[in-house]
Structure formats: structure tokens, C-alpha cells
Amino acid sequence: MSLENSNIWCWIIPALVGIISGILGYLIGKGKHASVLDQGPELKKLEQENSSLIAELEACKQQQASQKTETKKDVPVASLSNTEAKPHSFNPVEAKAAFGKRVKENDLKIVEGIGPKIEGLFHNFGIKTWKDLSEVSTNKCQEVLNSGGDRYRIHDPASWPMQAKMAYMGQWAELAKWQDKHKSGKF
Template sequence: MDFSTMNIWCWLIPLLVGVLCAIFGYLLGKGNSTTIDNSADLKLLQDKNAKLQADLDACKGKLTAGAAMAGVGGAVAAAALTTNEKAIPFDAAAAKAAMGKVIKKDDLKVVEGIGPKISGMFIDAGIKTWKALSETSVSDCQKVLDGGGDRYKIHDPASWPMQAKMCYENKWKELAKWQDEHDHGKL
């Protein structure tokens, strides 16, 4: 028996088996391929986005109307806007029931996406309460994050004011549901 012929077969047999497996794998994969239709989900998300955009536009309209009223009526109208707001008392029992843990008043870490370091950055920037965070624009939230350096670029504060408003208004069930439906504050 010639060893050079045997050496060729040691290479040729695994090579042929590999080629045949690749061909069969390709044919099996190609035969099972199906097209996934996500158009219904896409339409649902587009409708949801349109509703949220309409809500945002309505809020901006109210804000503009309030600013115009303050400009027309001067300090009297501005004082009327601020005195109509009453502080909402914090309901710790409802918070614990909905969130499943003890919640401290104005703890910014309750907001999905805010941890201890980011909470400290907001407190240092003068945003110490849920109400203050709820009244902070997303661009101002981003400025606070930008002040922390590159390590905070991955965070998206788009939902933080909305979540803080839910906290301030004791809408704990709604907040818990929203956080369950979103992955780390993202859709």
C-alpha cells in the first residue's frame, strides 16, 4: 500500500463531505425560508407615534398659549398659572403596591434609565425632584448627560420627563405598566 495515495484520501474524503454538507445545508435553508410580514406591527407603531405626536403638539400649544397669556396679562396671568398648581402629596403605599418596592419621594432612580450616577448629575444640576425633572426638556436632560462625558452617550433621556411626571402625579400603575412594556426606557 502506497502512503502517498493514502495521504490524498485523508484530505479528499473530509473535503468532499464538507462540500456535500454545505450544498445540502444551503438547499435546506433555502427551502425553509419564509418572508415575515411586519406591516401590521409597523402600522400599529406608526399610529401610536402619530397619537403621541398629536399629544406633544397639543402640549406645546398649551405652553405657547400660557406664555402668550403671561405676556398679555403680565405678572397677574403668570401668578394665576402658578397658583392654580397645587402640590400633589406623595402616596408611598400606592408606589410600593405598583412598583413592588419601597419608593422614596423624589428618588430620580425610579425613572427607567436613571441610575445613581446620573441621579447625582441631575441633582448637581439643580434638578432634585420628580416635578423638576418632569418640567425639564429632553434637550436639557441631554445637556446634563453630555456634562458627564462620553460614557453617558448611550443613554436616551427622551422618556425621563414623562416618567417623572407619572411619579409626581402618583400614576404608579401607569408607570409600572409603561416600564414593563419598554426595555430600559426604549420602545
């Protein structure tokens, strides 16, 4: 019988060592896997924050560059003045004559660089008229663009408030001339 007992232990000991090793391996592996999964959302959040900061830095650089060149431009003085001039009532005939197409009142897409999707982003922020857009900062425009994701990063909103003010003031010929002179709304 002692031979049989020793023979059983030859099977039990390796089996127990294997089971214990398997359990420990599973627990260690699960712990490492869980920490990798936990880093995923945190890493994604940091990447988004980094993208946002890069976009903000670019917007600041663009604003600084536009402020340096703003005094050199031949933009009508009325479009840049801080005093609130009376807007002309919307005249679709004058707008059509200047742009060669029908223009709807408060259509933000008349601003060079704003399309239907970007107009929707501005509407989501409560910016629905030319007057509204003319009163926001370039930083706010960039914030609106950032809300749409990375695909809107290529847009430069530096001139959008100025263009909107020209539309709001009924300066159609000046706006069309400015847009022709400045490709894609860039200086």
C-alpha cells in the same frame, strides 16, 4: 609655524561647523516639537466639541422620532397634558404596590434609565425632584448626560420627563405599566 596654523584650522573649522549645526538642529527640533505640543490641547478641544455635536445630533434625532411616535402611544393623557394638574400627595404604599419595592419621594432613580450616578448629575444641575425633571426638555436631559462624559452617551433621556411627571402625579400603576411595556425606557 605656518604648518601648525593650518593644522589648527583643520580642527577649528569642522568643530565650529558641528557646533553651529548642532545649535541649529536643536532650535529647529524644539520649534517643531513645541508646535506639536501646542496642537494637543487644541486637537482635544476640537474632538470634545465634535463629540458634543454628535451627541446633540443624536438627541435631536431621538426627539424627532419620539415626537413622531408620541401620538401613536397609549400613554395616559394626563401625563402628557401641558395644563398643570394638581399632583397627588406622595403615597409610598401605592408606589410600593405598583413597583414591588419601597419608593422614596423624589427619588429620580424610579425613572427607567436613571441610576445613582445620573441622579447625581441631575442634582448638580439643580434638578432634584420629580417635578423639576418633568419640566425639563429632552435637550436639557441630554446636556446633563453630556456633562458626565462619553460613558453616558448610550442613555436615551427622551422619556425621562414624561416618566417623572407620572411619578409626580402619583400615577404609579400607569408608570409601572409603561416601564414594563417599554424596555429600558425606550419607545
